[in-house]
Amino acid sequence: xxxxxxxxxxxxxxxxxxxxxxxxxxxxxxxxxxxxxxxxxxxxxxxxxxxxxxxxxxxxxxxxxxxxxxxxxxxxxxxxxxxxxxxxxxxxxxxxxxxxxxxxxxxxxxxxxxxxxxxxxxxxxxxxxxxxxxxxxxxxxxxxxxxxxxxxxxxxxxxxxxxxxxxxxxxxxxxxxxxxx
Amino acid sequence: xxxxxxxxxxxxxxxxxxxxxxxxxxxxxxxxxxxxxxxxxxxxxxxxxxxxxxxxxxxxxxxxxxxxxxxxxxxxxxxxxxxxxxxxxxxxxxxxxxxxxxxxxxxxxxxxxxxxxxxxxxxxxxxxxxxxxxxxxxxxxxxxxxxxxxxxxxxxxxxxxxxxxxxxxxxxxxxxxxxxxxxxx
Numbered sequence: 629x630x631x632x633x634x635x636x637x638x639x640x641x642x643x644x645x646x647x648x649x650x651x652x653x654x655x656x657x658x659x660x661x662x663x664x665x666x667x668x669x670x671x672x673x674x675x676x677x678x679x680x681x682x683x684x685x686x687x688x689x690x691x692x693x694x695x696x697x698x699x700x701x702x703x704x705x706x707x708x709x710x711x712x713x714x715x716x717x718x719x720x721x722x723x724x725x726x727x728x729x730x731x732x733x734x735x736x737x738x739x740x741x742x743x744x745x746x747x748x749x750x751x752x753x754x755x756x757x758x759x760x761x762x763x764x765x766x767x768x769x770x771x772x773x774x775x776x777x778x779x780x781x782x783x784x785x786x787x788x789x790x791x792x793x794x795x796x797x798x799x800x801x802x803x804x805x806x807x808x809x
Numbered sequence: 810x811x812x813x814x815x816x817x818x819x820x821x822x823x824x825x826x827x828x829x830x831x832x833x834x835x836x837x838x839x840x841x842x843x844x845x846x847x848x849x850x851x852x853x854x855x856x857x858x859x860x861x862x863x864x865x866x867x868x869x870x871x872x873x874x875x876x877x878x879x880x881x882x883x884x885x886x887x888x889x890x891x892x893x894x895x896x897x898x899x900x901x902x903x904x905x906x907x908x909x910x911x912x913x914x915x916x917x918x919x920x921x922x923x924x925x926x927x928x929x930x931x932x933x934x935x936x937x938x939x940x941x942x943x944x945x946x947x948x949x950x951x952x953x954x955x956x957x958x959x960x961x962x963x964x965x966x967x968x969x970x971x972x973x974x975x976x977x978x979x980x981x982x983x984x985x986x987x988x989x990x991x992x993x994x
Contacts, residue, residue: 639980642959643959645959669988670984673984673987673991674984676933676991677937677941677952679933680854680937684849684861685853685861685862686849687845687862688862689841689842691862692841692845692865692866692869693834693838695869695870696837697874
């Protein structure tokens with residue numbers, strides 16, 4: 629048996645069987661088959677397989693159609709969009725909320741850092757008058773004076789900032805004079 | 810004279826679908842009548858033994874229930890084959906039965922032929938059946954879709970979830986196997 633040299637035509641044999649080829653292509657295929665033993669052999673097999681297919685049971689069309697519910701009852705026209713739209717919207721809302729929460733959180737953290745400095749400044753400022761002692765102490769009420777005294781009791785001693793001459797004991801001074809003599 | 814709806818053979822599947830959606834049940838009858846035998850043949854040649862009518866019926870019920878998802882990118886028949894194939898796979902998975910191919914119903918065919926013709930046809934069918942049994946499940950699907958249904962490789966690839974190239978390879982391997990089987994008989 630000679631081997632087929634035209635794979636394209638050989639692939640069209642089922643189409644020839646089903647008569648779906650245009651006239652000009654069909655002529656080309658038939659001309660090829662006339663001189664190609666392998667394609668004739670293929671076609672015989674294809675006809676046998678195709679012919680064997682007629683033994684499928686006959687389908688009762690009316691019986692099948694009776695089982696098909698009306699269109700409206702199965703898939704309402706608005707069901708699919710209605711189902712998909714809320715899902716999309718809910719995702720968008722969730723994403724927006726998430727972004728909003730993150731943004732607000734970041735803003736709050738930033739503001740909190742900024743608020744710490746003024747708060748500390750206020751605390752120092754509130755103490756500043758007490759440290760400076762108002763010039764007109766006599767103008768203070770008794771309650772204010774008591775408060776001022778209490779606050780002053782709470783002050784830590786300030787470190788000495790001036791250089792103080794060393795204190796020499798008397799005994800030590802006499803010893804020094806004797807040594808100088 | 811105006812042709813009645815039944816006298817419009819050139820009406821496309823999409824037109825019939827639109828008519829059915831508009832409430833014309835005769836459009837469903839025409840669609841089922843147009844494609845039911847092809848579905849039955851595909852099931853039979855794919856090795857289905859029992860319940861082919863139920864299988865075809867389930868295919869149509871499912872298809873009509875989801876017609877909104879059919880965009881007409883493939884032919885309706887290709888889409889129906891895809892649904893039927895999934896149903897067959899589900900059946901086999903559930904029932905776990907063997908994939909042996911056995912003639913489905915001979916009663917209809919016997920009534921159409923004479924006794925001798927029926928015997929010859931039966932023998933021929935038996936030989937073809939045995940040769941198809943020698944194929945792998947995918948080879949058999951591709952081969953029968955190409956030979957018995959006349960589908961293109963592109964359509965076959967859509968149905969079996971493969972590529973056109975792979976479908977070609979399956980077809981060529983299948984026809985070689987079938988030829989060798991029939992030659993050895």
